[in-house]
Amino acid sequence: MKLLEIADEKAFSSLILPDRSYVSYQLLFDLLNPSLVSVGRLGEIAFHAGSYVYTGSSRRYIRKRILRHLSRRKKLHWHIDYLLANPRVRMSGIVLSETSECELNRRTAGRIIVPRFGATDCREGCGSHLKFVGKISNESHPTRTNAISVRLS
């Protein structure tokens, strides 16, 4: 496992990734305050303040996909776009993995608070590809650092 720290979108784009076949990724982020967010067709959802993990996949264009998630300038398309567009969200980490999206999601501890979130076409019964991890931990506390850690697993 490798840990790297980046400051922003630009830093991620210049990150040299080992030549491996990453097929899935996780976005680790904190929601600083409880928020009511309109998530496309899922409607208005009340999110607890705290840490979340979102698991997604992109077989061929994983770097581009991550860059899109990090960018604030985009058309809102996926469920996660609506949540990340909230100004109270702070990205804290990115995981790139060779494990399939659903398996990675299942191995991740956390509570489902929004059924079907990011899982509209999930065939493995995950229930949701967004998990609520709990209170914001000290390591990821937004006042400490703005860095995003990148973990390759």
Ligand SMILES: [Zn+2]
């Ligand atoms: Zn799934």
